[in-house]
Amino acid sequence: MTETRTAAKIGVLVPFTNTNLEPDMELMRPPNTTVHFQRMGGYDVDEIPGSDQMAGLGASDISHDLRMISGVRPDVVLYGCTSATLTHGPSFDADLAGQIKAGSGAASLTAAGSLIAGIKALGATKVGFSSPYLGEVNEQAMAFMTENGIETVKCANVGRELGNYGQGELTPDEVFDLACRADHPEAQAIVLSCTDMRSVEAIERIEAALGKPVVTSNQAMTFCLMQALNLPRHDRLPGRLFDRL
Missing domain, CATH: 3.40.50.12500 (Rossmann fold)
Structure with a gap:
C-alpha cells in the first residue's frame, strides 16, 4: 500500500x-x-x-x-x-x-510528561521503575512520579555507571532483566525510563513474563x-x- x-x-x-x-x-x-x-x-x-x-x-x-x-x-x-x-x-x-x-x-x-500520561492511562498508581541512570537521577525520577500521584514500590538500578553511549548499548535482553528486577507484587505496571534505552523491543516479552503492562519513554x-x-x-x-x- x-x-x-x-x-x-x-x-x-x-x-x-x-x-x-x-x-x-x-x-x-x-x-x-x-x-x-x-x-x-x-x-x-x-x-x-x-x-x-x-x-x-x-x-x-x-x-x-x-x-x-x-x-x-x-x-x-x-x-x-x-x-x-x-x-x-x-x-x-x-x-x-x-x-x-x-x-x-x-x-x-x-x-517525561508522556511517561506520566501513559502510566495514568493504564490507571496505575503503584509502579516498578528502572532506567540506565545513575542513582541520583532515579531518585529525582521517583520524586517526579510522586508529585504526579504515582508511587514507586521498587526501583531497580542498572548497577554500574553508564556513559552517554553506554545507555544506548544496553541490549533488549539486558533491558528485560532490568525490568524483571523492578517487579514487585504491588506494582501495577513496569516503567522503563530513557529514550536511548532499547525498551521498545522488549515490551511484549516483559509483559508476557510478568503479566503486567509496561510503559517506556x-x-x-x-x-x-x-x-x-x-x-x-x-x-x-x-x-x-x-x-x-
Missing part, C-alpha cells in the same frame, strides 16, 4: 548522542506520517550523565533547535529526553512543553502523539498501553 505521507508531520528533538529514539520512532511510526529529527547539544559527551548534566541539558537554549524543526511545519514536536526534565520537576516540564509549542507552532509533548510519546493527533491504531504498536487508544 502506497504511503500518502499526509496524515501528520512529527518533529522530534533528540540528544546528539542518542542512537535509539530514531529507530524506535520508525518502528512505531503511524502509517502516512513522516518523522523529522533535530539533534540537540548542551552537554559533554565524555561526562557520565548524572543529575547535573541532565539538568543542564533541560535548561539549555533550544531556540535554534526549534527554528530548525519548525522548517518542516510539524503537527507535533516531541522533546526526546526523559531525564532532562525529570531532574527539574513537573512544573519545569510543563513550562518547557509550552516553550516548544510557542516556538514551533505545533502541539508539544515531552518524554518512546512508547509513551508515540501513544500521546497518536492521542493528540487522533491517529488510528496500527499493528506495529507494542504493549497493552495502546489498548487505551
Whole structure:
C-alpha cells in the first residue's frame, strides 16, 4: 500500500548522542506520517550523565533547535529526553512543553510528561521503575512520579555507571532483566525510563513474563502523539498501553 505521507508531520528533538529514539520512532511510526529529527547539544559527551548534566541539558537554549524543526511545519514536536526534565520537576516540564509549542507552532509533548500520561492511562498508581541512570537521577525520577500521584514500590538500578553511549548499548535482553528486577507484587505496571534505552523491543516479552503492562519513554510519546493527533491504531504498536487508544 502506497504511503500518502499526509496524515501528520512529527518533529522530534533528540540528544546528539542518542542512537535509539530514531529507530524506535520508525518502528512505531503511524502509517502516512513522516518523522523529522533535530539533534540537540548542551552537554559533554565524555561526562557520565548524572543529575547535573541532565539538568543542564533541560535548561539549555533550544531556540535554534526549534527554528530548525519548525522548517518542516510539524503537527507535533516531541522533546526526546526523559531525564532532562525529570531532574527539574513537573512544573519545569510543563513550562518547557509550552516553550516548544510557542516556538514551533505545533502541539508539544515531552518524554517525561508522556511517561506520566501513559502510566495514568493504564490507571496505575503503584509502579516498578528502572532506567540506565545513575542513582541520583532515579531518585529525582521517583520524586517526579510522586508529585504526579504515582508511587514507586521498587526501583531497580542498572548497577554500574553508564556513559552517554553506554545507555544506548544496553541490549533488549539486558533491558528485560532490568525490568524483571523492578517487579514487585504491588506494582501495577513496569516503567522503563530513557529514550536511548532499547525498551521498545522488549515490551511484549516483559509483559508476557510478568503479566503486567509496561510503559517506556518512546512508547509513551508515540501513544500521546497518536492521542493528540487522533491517529488510528496500527499493528506495529507494542504493549497493552495502546489498548487505551
